[in-house]
Amino acid sequence: MNVSEVSVIGAGSWGTTLANLLAEKGYRVHLWVYEQEVCDAINRSRENPIYLPGFRLSELITAHNDIESALGDRSFIVMVVPSHVYRSVATDMIPHLRDGSVVVSATKGIENETLLTMSGVWRDILPEGRKIRYACLAGPSFAREVIRKIPTAVTVAAEDLDTARFIQQVMATEYFRVYTSTDIIGLEVAGAVKNVLALAAGASDGFGYGHNTRAALITRGLAEMTRLGVAMGAHPLTFLGLPGVGDLLLTCTSELSRNRTVGYEMGRGKSLDEVLSGMKMVAEGVKTARSVYNLAKRLKVDMPICERVYSVLYEGEDPREAVKALLSRTLKHEWEYELQRFWPDISTNR
Numbered sequence: 001m002n003v004s005e006v007s008v009i010g011a012g013s014w015g016t017t018l019a020n021l022l023a024e025k026g027y028r029v030h031l032w033v034y035e036q037e038v039c040d041a042i043n044r045s046r047e048n049p050i051y052l053p054g055f056r057l058s059e060l061i062t063a064h065n066d067i068e069s070a071l072g073d074r075s076f077i078v079m080v081v082p083s084h085v086y087r088s089v090a091t092d093m094i095p096h097l098r099d100g101s102v103v104v105s106a107t108k109g110i111e112n113e114t115l116l117t118m119s120g121v122w123r124d125i126l127p128e129g130r131k132i133r134y135a136c137l138a139g140p141s142f143a144r145e146v147i148r149k150i151p152t153a154v155t156v157a158a159e160d161l162d163t164a165r166f167i168q169q170v171m172a173t174e175y176f177r178v179y180t181s182t183d184i185i186g187l188e189v190a191g192a193v194k195n196v197l198a199l200a201a202g203a204s205d206g207f208g209y210g211h212n213t214r215a216a217l218i219t220r221g222l223a224e225m226t227r228l229g230v231a232m233g234a235h236p237l238t239f240l241g242l243p244g245v246g247d248l249l250l251t252c253t254s255e256l257s258r259n260r261t262v263g264y265e266m267g268r269g270k271s272l273d274e275v276l277s278g279m280k281m282v283a284e285g286v287k288t289a290r291s292v293y294n295l296a297k298r299l300k301v302d303m304p305i306c307e308r309v310y311s312v313l314y315e316g317e318d319p320r321e322a323v324k325a326l327l328s329r330t331l332k333h334e335w336e337y338e339l340q341r342f343w344p345d346i347s348t349n350r
């Protein structure tokens with residue numbers, strides 16, 4: 001496949017950044033923008049004033065407000081809309097989508113109603129006989145650092161390695177290193193669950209707890225993320241890589257994270273509604289917490305931290321009571337769940 005023009009669907013901070021990265025590599029980029037005023041501003045002043053103010057965008061980007069002209073006859077598409085609108089945007093794309101198109105999804109989330117990841121959403125809505133080459137891009141990558149060309153490494157997973165390698169070639173730059181994988185579900189679960197855990201890490205910092213607490217949350221959170229991923233068919237090694245540990249560390253420790261910030265503000269005493277009312281950007285973990293909670297129940301996966309995040313967000317549990325509840329659970333072997341589930345022959349006395 002020879003690519004000279006690409007489409008980027010979604011012009012939040014990440015979509016705008018990826019559009020600019022591709023344009024600076026010399027691709028002509030067609031960027032679909034939801035808001036007409038943001039679309040006009042990008043074409044007029046080469047800046048996204050709402051989602052990425054202060055950065056001059058490449059002349060090779062053309063913003064479109066309608067999906068048909070944003071897609072044109074391009075067959076390399078990067079999809080970066082928030083997960084709760086992904087299905088409706090993807091559905092609008094289908095009539096204009098060329099068969100066999102590469103669709104690289106950089107969205108991080110799991111649908112509330114269906115509990116599907118974004119690859120599942122495509123499987124659900126693609127009419128019989130229609131095909132895309134789906135890929136997922138994930139890893140520690142704040143838009144605000146990538147736009148400044150700060151060295152970054154991410155992973156792209158596709159069903160076959162050739163597709164992943166092709167995307168790697170298209171998207172990698174001297175400051176944006178792209179690794180390949182075939183573990184699509186692993187990347188999707190990691191990218192979604194780390195946002196839920198970042199809410200917990202932010203709340204812990206908001207309470208004034210220390211580095212010890214945060215390190216414990218990250219490490220035990222990683223165990224929860226891995227359990228859910230493996231139960232959904234992921235490879236456990238994925239969670240030790242950039243989409244897992246990498247993105248979890250980034251999001252749970254940085255003030256640049258929207259998810260961590262929501263948790264932090266709640267830890268300082270604000271209600272969820274108060275925090276969200278002041279935010280234009282998306283904190284995916286808030287909605288994903290509900291999906292993860294329901295998936296864990298359905299698949300019988302033990303995810304106590306994510307469960308408490310859910311009960312604080314949606315059942316009105318006091319965050320401090322949630323911490324107490326976590327700490328007062330039965331004392332156990334560090335790998336009790338894993339040993340019982342995957343290696344029942346090995347005794348937890350080891």
Ligand SMILES: NC(=O)C1=CN([C@@H]2O[C@H](COP(=O)(O)OP(=O)(O)OC[C@H]3O[C@@H](n4cnc5c(N)ncnc54)[C@H](O)[C@@H]3O)[C@@H](O)[C@H]2O)C=CC1
Pocket residue numbers: 010011012013014015016033034035051080081082083085089106107108109141142143144280281282283284
């Ligand atoms: N910002 C970042 O650093 C990174 C974000 N991501 C992921 O990328 C995805 C998009 O996030 P951001 O670019 O940060 O978004 P953002 O939070 O900067 O902006 C929100 C986006 O949602 C769009 N939007 C709002 N309502 C809509 C609707 N009804 N229909 C279609 N679009 C609508 C807005 O136009 C805007 O593009 C998320 O899943 C996020 O987790 C992944 C890696 C890095």
Ligand SMILES: O=C(CO)COP(=O)(O)O
Pocket residue numbers: 108139140141142143195198247250251256257258259260282283284
């Ligand atoms: O996914 C991200 C970085 O990899 C961005 O995280 P936040 O949405 O919490 O800002």
